[in-house]
Amino acid sequence: MPLNHLIRDGDNPDITEERQKATFSTEELAIEIYGEPLAQRRREISAEVLKRPELLDDCPHVFLDRTTKVENSMKKTVAVMEKGSEICDFTSREELGHLVCEVFGDDGFPLSIHFVMFLPAIQGQADDEQAEQWIPRAMRLEFIGTYAQTELGHGTNLRALETTATYDKRTQEFILHTPTVSAYKWWPGNLGKTANYVIANAQLYIDGKSHGPHNFLVQIRDENTHQPMPGITVGDIGPKFGLNTNDNGFLRFDHVRIPRRNMLMRHSKVSADGVYSPPVHPKLSYGAMIFVRATMIRMLAHVVLKAATIAIRYSCVRRQGEIKAGNGEVKILEYQTQQHRLFTALARGFAYRLVGDEVKNLYEKIAEEVKHGNVEQLADLHALLSGMKSIVSYDSGKAIEQCRMACGGHGYSHASGIPEMYAVEIAGCTYEGENMVMLQQQARYLVKGIHRLAHGEELSTMLQYLANTSNNKFRIGESGVDLENALILALEYIARSTIERVTARLDSLQNKGLSAENAWNENAVELTRASRTHTRLWIARCFRDRVHRIENHAIRSALTDILELFLTYEVVDMSQYLYQGGYANSDQVAQVKDAMYKLLEKIRPNAVSYVDAYEVSDTELRSVLGRRDGNVYDNLLKWAKSNPLNRTEVLPAVEKHLMPMMLAAKSKL
Amino acid sequence: MPLNHLIRDGDNPDITEERQKATFSTEELAIEIYGEPLAQRRREISAEVLKRPELLDDCPHVFLDRTTKVENSMKKTVAVMEKGSEICDFTSREELGHLVCEVFGDDGFPLSIHFVMFLPAIQGQADDEQAEQWIPRAMRLEFIGTYAQTELGHGTNLRALETTATYDKRTQEFILHTPTVSAYKWWPGNLGKTANYVIANAQLYIDGKSHGPHNFLVQIRDENTHQPMPGITVGDIGPKFGLNTNDNGFLRFDHVRIPRRNMLMRHSKVSADGVYSPPVHPKLSYGAMIFVRATMIRMLAHVVLKAATIAIRYSCVRRQGEIKAGNGEVKILEYQTQQHRLFTALARGFAYRLVGDEVKNLYEKIAEEVKHGNVEQLADLHALLSGMKSIVSYDSGKAIEQCRMACGGHGYSHASGIPEMYAVEIAGCTYEGENMVMLQQQARYLVKGIHRLAHGEELSTMLQYLANTSNNKFRIGESGVDLENALILALEYIARSTIERVTARLDSLQNKGLSAENAWNENAVELTRASRTHTRLWIARCFRDRVHRIENHAIRSALTDILELFLTYEVVDMSQYLYQGGYANSDQVAQVKDAMYKLLEKIRPNAVSYVDAYEVSDTELRSVLGRRDGNVYDNLLKWAKSNPLNRTEVLPAVEKHLMPMMLAAKSKL
Secondary structure, three states: OOOOOOOOOOOOHHHHHHHHOOOOOHHHHHHHHHOOOHHHHHHHHHHHHHOOHHHOOOOOHHHOOHHHHHHHHHHHHHHHHHHHHHHOOOOOHHHHHHHHHHHHOOOOOOOHHHHHHHHHHHHHHOOHHHHHHHHHHHHOOOOOEEEEOOEOOEOOOHHHOOOEEEEEOOOOEEEEEOOOHHHOEEOOOOOOOOOOEEEEEEEEEEOOEEEEEEEEEEEOEOOOOOOEOOOEEEEEOOOEOOOOOOOOEEEEEOOEEEEHHHEOOOOOEEOOOOOEEOOOOHHHHHHHHHHHHHHHHHHHHHHHHHHHHHHHHHHHHOEOOOOOOOOOOOEHHHOHHHHHHHHHHHHHHHHHHHHHHHHHHHHHHHHHHHHOOOOOOHHHHHHHHHHHHHHHHHHHHHHHHHHHHHOHHHHHEOOOOHHHHHHHHHHHHOOOOOHHHHHHHHHHHHHHHHHHHHOOOOOOHHHHHHHOOOOOOOOOOOOOOOHHHHHHHHHHHHHHHHHHHHHHHHHHHHHOOOOHHHHHHHOHHHHHHHHHHHHHHHHHHHHHHHHHOOOOHHHHHHHHHHHHHHHHHHHHHOHHHHOHHHOOOHHHHHHHHHHHHHHHHHHHHHHHHHHHHHOOOHHHHOOOOOOOOOOHHHHHHHHHHOOHHHOOOOOHHHHHHHHHHHHHHHHOO | OOOOOOOOOOOOHHHHHHHHOOOOOHHHHHHHHHOOOHHHHHHHHHHHHHOOHHHOOOOOHHHOOHHHHHHHHHHHHHHHHHHHHHHOOOOOHHHHHHHHHHHHOOOOOOOHHHHHHHHHHHHHHOOHHHHHHHHHHHHOOOOOEEEEOOEOOEOOOHHHOOOEEEEEOOOOEEEEEOOOHHHOEEOOOOOOOOOOEEEEEEEEEEOOEEEEEEEEEEEOEOOOOOOEOOOEEEEEOOOEOOOOOOOOEEEEEOOEEEEHHHEOOOOOEEOOOOOEEOOOOHHHHHHHHHHHHHHHHHHHHHHHHHHHHHHHHHHHHOEOOOOOOOOOOOEHHHOHHHHHHHHHHHHHHHHHHHHHHHHHHHHHHHHHHHHOOOOOOHHHHHHHHHHHHHHHHHHHHHHHHHHHHHOHHHHHEOOOOHHHHHHHHHHHHOOOOOHHHHHHHHHHHHHHHHHHHHOOOOOOHHHHHHHOOOOOOOOOOOOOOOHHHHHHHHHHHHHHHHHHHHHHHHHHHHHOOOOHHHHHHHOHHHHHHHHHHHHHHHHHHHHHHHHHOOOOHHHHHHHHHHHHHHHHHHHHHOHHHHOHHHOOOHHHHHHHHHHHHHHHHHHHHHHHHHHHHHOOOHHHHOOOOOOOOOOHHHHHHHHHHOOHHHOOOOOHHHHHHHHHHHHHHHHOO
């Protein structure tokens, strides 16, 4: 029996041929990725969804206008709430997450922010009494909440938010107010038309004194009529690049009064008589933000692997051009350029996905320590996530675009599914902290590391490599040094030398009399580069460690090919840094490239099996090009014929406008 | 009087402050870019369009569904045909092009392929009698044509097209036929619902013998009813990443008969009795393709400059974060990371725009020579355009995305206008020859160059630098070597050493016994890299020569800053190649970076004036963020409030689905 478990009768023979070549069991790789019983549960959930038409779309979602998209997702939300528990265990994040992917895809749905940010914020920031009051109601969906922080004129700099919450001692209420147009809350997901409650971030004022931004629970729409409450202006912010099923919204408060106990009071408190108590540890409020950054890595990786699934499968059924004249057109996956585009995307997808698991585990471990008052590793985690979020969002975007372009013209059609994937994924460069800001946050931590080293102070585990000055020659090809080790050391050198250089430049500008702030800004671009090299090293090491832990020999071997491709690609892509201080020469870099090209050939026979093993169902994939069965062309035609523009043979607009114009031109003669 | 001519009362003071700093006249730079009288004519046309509501959109085009977008563009098409000649000289490509940008933007309109491909194809490929028969009718718009080449299963490899045109001697007709699903014509612009005539590319068969692909004029819809003609199946291919106002279509022929004289017969002919005469020169049919590639460079550059206009203006009215604590939030353009993102995009935009002019001129010169039978430079031009098209489409896309992300969250909104710009522009990587294929076409020319050199044969002007082996040390900072020269020489070295390396690798694999085809495929990625280095050198030299020719001192100085930034950026971006063979060391690369960062500071005060001088009107820009007056926030709010999702305070779908769900949850207690 073939090791690839997705072979079915009626499939395109070109894709069956690929599956017959598998050298590892796709089910075993799925278990390595998802673990048991999740790998099996995912398949069962997918099968159950297929049986329930109320959970499926009547037509491709990309045929719908925004209002209909939103309506469709609301209808399916009710169906999931009614029937979902028959299919999946709602208490399992992983099972529920899979169900959401099947039913909604990744363009948003009405409860996404309610579950991903609103509830966790209450869980993390409400005191016990408040939690008891709000969490059960929120879990039962008596209302839908969202989280409102950014404003029309203000983003990541929380101290500059303009919305105020002024305490009125007399009535024991806070007065929420939006003083200017730039202070409108702007962007919160599901705020526009869905949510009737928000957690709003506002500057707390007591007796004319500001205590900085705090979170307040505010009802914005009536629970019975859904009309905005008095003093509330709320609406949708309009169409976007992607995520158009989500009604991201705007919100204005006009002196809206809420009870004192609607301020979330686990960390900071305001007493009835207006006495403010600050949090014990100022960094405790990081929690929510760090949580989202920790979980978004896997989500971004998931999109890359979906795009790779589509492009790799399609590249085995599309034939174009001859390699040897007269031998017939070949599968386009035979071209090295195609392999280079797609297998490196595949490698990054796997790397980010598996490293994403590790990051999630690390987050959970540190979050547990923080609960017990140990915030020692919080700075490390915060720095790491700032970098990770930036690298993974940007490099995933590039990989997805390569997958799209590798599908030629059809990749550009929404029939491929990839344009929407790019638009959704690339938003990750901006939300939860704009990448340039994030990279500089991490850079502060790195520069501090070099300074600590210079002062003989201890470095955290994450930065130990900065002290390894004996790593000063590229050892590729030396006897006793395997490829993997040589490449990891090369990545360590790249990061170390880049961080050292920018720190020296920073110090020298300050020694010349420049202020710390200006010296920083004059090095800002180089600091972001340093931050990238560090993060990419961390990802590479973490991916390597993950692959080394695999016990199943065939699976370890399969993922070792992916790991090695990933490492060679990273080193080639950053090779400009490899020459710094004479670490490497161009012949050595050519050796890395040769190794990379050999790995492409090695991976080629298993390409379809790698993506098959990631097991994204056709329902979730929403792609004509990426169909499991490879029957692409007939289905493209079917898809096209059913699109709204073909509802009438002759468009009414043609009859009304173009036909009279052409007929008039004829009659003018 | 300030040198920037766009200052008006009521503007945002933050943007006026920028304009007051201009060190050159924006009108003089506009003249340098557009020439006179076009610079002035463009402004007049923009002003006239503003006076005619029938040429303007009733609401932002991004609020409309596809069917309405298409309808809207048809309505405006009729208005342009009726009123356009009052506004602009239809015989001037430049004036008409500007009018189209104002009225339609770049998302497509019903006549785009009629004018850009259908008419030029007839002009180039019809014989005199055919031209006389068809061109006047096409010019008068008695019908609308398009150009149908690619098929569902076939793209750039013309020889594999499946559509057949079989000559029937008996009736002196061709029978057009689509034998399979993969042979459906697929993608032609305006084919789906608009066009009633096509030029179809099909394999010519006479007496069972194939003569390869030829072009045939076929009526596909009735001129009176617009219904498909007998044997024709035609429709729209569905929604895409961008260009959704264009009804790209599919087309099937079921034994459709057309007169013999509907084959375009300037180059090849079929006589009444079925005798085939091939073209005199096989490369003459390149013409149409080369024309589009030559003109698309400027179009792609135009999109980059529009995105840069938006992002640079917005970065002067958006304030976020403090550089020095306590000094207040700064314009985000003060950050080096922001300058690096935006000014390098600006530099690429200007480089590609001005080089695009040169390419267009070169095309016209060579096309003229070809007309007189001189095809000597056709291969050079073909190779150059293959590379140019690839570099400019991909690097422009990256630049546009940087502009978008530099606008933070608001960049992601369609209110910025940039998401659609990216989606439209990036299509250029795929249409008119997929980039990987194009880069390899150019690489063949480059490898041939190295081989010619080895055999002591002469090189074309474009490749002379391959012989310059004395350029073997990076001379930056040496006395007597200015920055510009050092950088151009560095780019020459980068290209030469990269082409040499890959040719050597190719030759060595063949010497080891690999077939030419397999050796090529095993070097394909490196060949594309070599192709990129050559093209980027050519662009840099051409841009340098263009700037050197500027007579106005202030304008030359202003564009010299842009040129130097462009050159430093290109060298830094390709610095991994600079180390090859020990040409440069890392301290020298650091010098280039320092020069680049200094140029960012130097350009900063003029940033808004550079984009102002490119003079894209607010009508054409279609961007709330990029408005000339800088009054962004009030208008973002207005834009958002008017979007379709806000038509009702409570969405019908919320009443129907979510409210019952929430109320049921409450009543369950």
